[in-house]
Amino acid sequence: MSTSRSGRRSDRQPSRRTRIRAGIVLAAAAALTVACSSSGPASTPETSAVDTEATLRIGYVGPVPSLDPTQQRLGGEQGATFLLYDRLMQLGNDFEVKPMLATSWEFAPDGSYLELKLREGITFHDGTPVDATAVKASLERSKTAPGSTVAQSLSDIKSVEVIDPTTVRLVLEPGRGAGLPTILTSNAGEIMSAKAIADGRDLALAPGDAGSGPYLVSEFKPNEIVVFERAPRPYWDSDAAKIKRIEIRYMPQASVGLNALRSGQLDMVLTTAADVQSVQKLAETGAVNKSEFSLLTPSHALFMHTDHPAFSDPQVRAAISQAIDREAICRDLLAGNCDPRIQPYASNHWAYVKELDEQLTFTPEQAQQTLADAGVAGVRFPLVFTAGSSYESVAQVVQSQLAQAGITVDLMPLPSAEAFTGFREGRYPAYLTTVTASAEPSQLMDTQFLGGYNAADAIRDVVTPIAEQADKPGLSREERAKLYGQIWAEVNKATTLIPIISNKVAWAYSPKVHGVDEMPWSWSGGFELRYLTVTR
Amino acid sequence: MVPLVARRVLITVPLVVVVSFLVFLMIDLVPGDPAVKLAGENASAERIEAIREQLHLADPLLTRYLTWLGGSVTGDLGRSFVTNQEVGGLLWTALGATASLVLVTAVLMVVIGLVLGITAAVNHGRAADRIVVALCSVLVATPSFWLALLLVVFFAVDYAIFPAIGFVPLTEDPARWLYHLVLPGLALSARPSAELTLQLRAALTEVLQRDFVTAASARGLTRAQIVGKHALKNAAVPAVTVLGFRLAEIIGGAVVIETVFSLPGLGPLMVQSVLGGDVPVILGIVVLTMLWVALFNLLTDLSYLYLNPKART
Numbered sequence: 001m002s003t004s005r006s007g008r009r010s011d012r013q014p015s016r017r018t019r020i021r022a023g024i025v026l027a028a029a030a031a032l033t034v035a036c037s038s039s040g041p042a043s044t045p046e047t048s049a050v051d052t053e054a055t056l057r058i059g060y061v062g063p064v065p066s067l068d069p070t071q072q073r074l075g076g077e078q079g080a081t082f083l084l085y086d087r088l089m090q091l092g093n094d095f096e097v098k099p100m101l102a103t104s105w106e107f108a109p110d111g112s113y114l115e116l117k118l119r120e121g122i123t124f125h126d127g128t129p130v131d132a133t134a135v136k137a138s139l140e141r142s143k144t145a146p147g148s149t150v151a152q153s154l155s156d157i158k159s160v161e162v163i164d165p166t167t168v169r170l171v172l173e174p175g176r177g178a179g180l181p182t183i184l185t186s187n188a189g190e191i192m193s194a195k196a197i198a199d200g201r202d203l204a205l206a207p208g209d210a211g212s213g214p215y216l217v218s219e220f221k222p223n224e225i226v227v228f229e230r231a232p233r234p235y236w237d238s239d240a241a242k243i244k245r246i247e248i249r250y251m252p253q254a255s256v257g258l259n260a261l262r263s264g265q266l267d268m269v270l271t272t273a274a275d276v277q278s279v280q281k282l283a284e285t286g287a288v289n290k291s292e293f294s295l296l297t298p299s300h301a302l303f304m305h306t307d308h309p310a311f312s313d314p315q316v317r318a319a320i321s322q323a324i325d326r327e328a329i330c331r332d333l334l335a336g337n338c339d340p341r342i343q344p345y346a347s348n349h350w351a352y353v354k355e356l357d358e359q360l361t362f363t364p365e366q367a368q369q370t371l372a373d374a375g376v377a378g379v380r381f382p383l384v385f386t387a388g389s390s391y392e393s394v395a396q397v398v399q400s401q402l403a404q405a406g407i408t409v410d411l412m413p414l415p416s417a418e419a420f421t422g423f424r425e426g427r428y429p430a431y432l433t434t435v436t437a438s439a440e441p442s443q444l445m446d447t448q449f450l451g452g453y454n455a456a457d458a459i460r461d462v463v464t465p466i467a468e469q470a471d472k473p474g475l476s477r478e479e480r481a482k483l484y485g486q487i488w489a490e491v492n493k494a495t496t497l498i499p500i501i502s503n504k505v506a507w508a509y510s511p512k513v514h515g516v517d518e519m520p521w522s523w524s525g526g527f528e529l530r531y532l533t534v535t536r
Numbered sequence: 537m538v539p540l541v542a543r544r545v546l547i548t549v550p551l552v553v554v555v556s557f558l559v560f561l562m563i564d565l566v567p568g569d570p571a572v573k574l575a576g577e578n579a580s581a582e583r584i585e586a587i588r589e590q591l592h593l594a595d596p597l598l599t600r601y602l603t604w605l606g607g608s609v610t611g612d613l614g615r616s617f618v619t620n621q622e623v624g625g626l627l628w629t630a631l632g633a634t635a636s637l638v639l640v641t642a643v644l645m646v647v648i649g650l651v652l653g654i655t656a657a658v659n660h661g662r663a664a665d666r667i668v669v670a671l672c673s674v675l676v677a678t679p680s681f682w683l684a685l686l687l688v689v690f691f692a693v694d695y696a697i698f699p700a701i702g703f704v705p706l707t708e709d710p711a712r713w714l715y716h717l718v719l720p721g722l723a724l725s726a727r728p729s730a731e732l733t734l735q736l737r738a739a740l741t742e743v744l745q746r747d748f749v750t751a752a753s754a755r756g757l758t759r760a761q762i763v764g765k766h767a768l769k770n771a772a773v774p775a776v777t778v779l780g781f782r783l784a785e786i787i788g789g790a791v792v793i794e795t796v797f798s799l800p801g802l803g804p805l806m807v808q809s810v811l812g813g814d815v816p817v818i819l820g821i822v823v824l825t826m827l828w829v830a831l832f833n834l835l836t837d838l839s840y841l842y843l844n845p846k847a848r849t
Contacts, residue, residue: 063808065618065619065812066618066619066620073574073575146586146590147574147575147583147586147587147590148583149575149579151583152579152580152583204619204620205619205620205621221629221800222616222618222619222621223618223619223804223805223808224800224804225800249701249798250798251798252795252798252804252807253795256700256701256795256796256797256798257701257798259688259689259692259693259700259701260700260701260702260798262693262700263688263692263693263696263699263700264696265699265700265701265702266701414567414568415566415567415568416568416573416811417567417568417569417570417572417573417813418566418567418568418569419568420572421568421569421572422567451580
């Protein structure tokens with residue numbers, strides 16, 4: 001466990017650093033701290049062992065091209081701006097929404113608005129107050145900025161009203177907005193200085209002091225490296241910002257990052273399915289620690305246009321799902337580093353339905369019987385997916401599994417943009433891709449089921465009323481879970497979407513780094529670094 | 537010399553125009569709309585259309601190309617679709633890492649090629665010659681990425697002598713600049729060094745059998761004087777040809793090596809821009825690569841003029 005050769009230098013010196021500082025890490029007591037002022041989700045080492053002058057160097061497989069929250073296209077990018085900007089709320093690992101800039105919130109009795117009480121006495125680094133006016137300016141920018149990637153997430157907000165300096169009211173589109181608190185825990189809820197917005201600052205490349213978060217950017221080379229330094233002034237959340245400097249470096253391949261971790265040039269690296277096995281072996285030697293996470297939503301799912309002749313018969317779609325051996329894909333193709341999936345959410349999410357997993361069976365004989373009952377023979381369809389990606393090998397296995405049930409799949413690897421554009425435009429009938437990692441089911445409905453990929457198009461009449469009901473403000477989480485459970489059941493009954501598997505990702509890190517196990521947003525393949533600590 | 541340079545420049549200009557247009561055309565023909573890519577998977581149709589208009593992607597192909605070409609002539613290569621940075625600045629930054637890698641690679645090539653080539657030639661037919669030839673045969677057949685991984689595992693992971701990743705600009709710290717480029721330089725130079733060695737060995741062996749060498753030896757010149765002052769210059773033309781071609785080509789190999797060592801050069805920039813559909817950056821890299829190749833071809837030709845007086849007439 002303590003054979004780390006990690007250092008906090010920006011790069012290594014020729015001499016090998018092998019001294020073991022035993023006892024420091026293992027003596028640390030794990031504790032979950034959940035306080036009103038923070039989600040404090042770290043297993044914290046002894047205070048005396050924490051090195052508050054430490055540098056944490058991270059290798060991440062996703063590039064960070066922009067620091068503007070409204071221009072981020074991939075989930076991993078928001079991990080960088082989480083350090084710069086505070087959000088209105090934050091998300092715990094139990095998917096409970098917790099306070100951040102907003103200390104409390106409440107829907108109007110009639111569901112017409114969501115009112116937020118803001119934390120008092122907070123200022124941006126430029127000295128202006130984090131008040132209702134700033135929240136209004138920020139949310140309005142996020143909704144209207146050209147090319148904003150969060151505009152759709154905020155579409156439930158009709159307008160923003162300033163009630164008083166610490167009270168802001170989000171006026172909602174009628175009957176919508178139940179998922180807004182969760183949505184505001186993401187980059188959609190990041191609050192920027194009204195002054196920086198008014199000044200037209202280039203928030204993508206040089207955000208400067210536009211945030212109120214625990215860190216400031218000291219160096220940013222898009223798609224290469226972003227370096228954060230802890231802001232000099234005290235931060236309102238005493239559980240955060242225990243590390244002085246954080247460097248996030250883009251790693252084109254996780255294996256390159258693993259080499260850098262082993263040589264002591266990095267302290268923490270994210271690896272995906274293919275490299276999880278390597279991390280496991282390294283962890284067994286004690287050279288690194290490992291924290292493994294299952295992705296919340298299926299990393300591989302088969303989307304279909306149910307109006308295409310190959311998929312118009314629900315029995316054919318059911319037969320396809322029955323003929324896919326998900327266990328075998330996980331076991332034989334991905335060395336066990338994935339979970340078979342039959343529904344959108346993993347078991348740790350509140351919208352997961354345990355009973356649905358009973359359908360997670362591989363029944364090739366039943367698939368053949370289903371096709372025979374339907375009187376269908378010679379089913380054949382082209383399957384598109386992103387070329388040169390992890391989809392390729394899964395597609396090949398699916399192809400061979402379906403062939404055993406008499407279904408012919410023509411594989412069509414394409415550039416990613418063409419694959420999803422072509423599918424969305426109806427040029428390709430089937431698409432193997434990821435179900436977007438969102439903790440809020442209403443977002444999945446908008447982007448995957450009733451919009452975007454339209455996975456529930458064939459049963460729109462059934463699903464839409466339930467989805468509208470579930471999006472009504474004021475419902476409890478249990479009430480919403482029940483409604484979304486009904487939707488997943490309907491989707492499975494009509495087999496309009498075929499979830500297949502969910503990859504595992506693993507953080508490999510120096511034993512000096514703490515809190516990775518409890519790091520929020522790991523379920524998305526992303527990160528929230530503000531509560532990590534590094535020991536001496 | 538001046539007419540040669542002028543002729544090359546005159547050829548290069550239309551070549552850049554033609555090739556850049558062909559690349560522009562090919563990018564346009566590749567399936568996949570950059571606006572969709574930029575908007576993200578969950579974007580609405582309105583948002584995709586807004587991006588398309590913002591980036592003038594709906595304009596006719598020729599209009600877009602001429603707009604780009606017009607800007608390029610004035611030194612404005614446009615802005616990255618993805619990061620909104622100026623393409624010229626992006627290329628300049630990335631070129632710093634790639635040029636550094638190429639410089640170190642070139643020095644290693646010359647040093648390794650000269651040492652091994654001369655050793656093999658002056659010991660022609662003996663054990664040293666055979667060892668050099670065997671070693672070079674292995675290196676010629678060794679993929680650079682594989683060698684790079686071996687070097688990383690041995691020198692960075694196991695023995696921590698050199699870093700596994702990263703780059704420090706020369707202006708920031710020359711020692712650390714070199715320290716970070718030793719392993720990538722070795723990986724990238726291994727194959728061309730072996731080719732240079734074999735070329736030099738063959739040429740020098742032939743030159744050392746000529747009459748003027750026997751005469752020089754009879755006049756009492758030492759072996760080192762004969763090789764260093766006379767034979768090497770005569771044997772240099774084919775070796776310089778190999779060196780010039782390899783330095784021109786090396787920018788392609790740098791893509792892989794820069795990825796393995798996480799160097800912020802033109803290679804990763806090229807990969808990122810292709811994956812992201814970042815047309816202005818792709819075009820900028822194409823133009824830069826063409827100029828790079830043209831420059832090294834010109835330098836190779838100029839070196840002929842220096843080494844071979846007959847070529848000056």
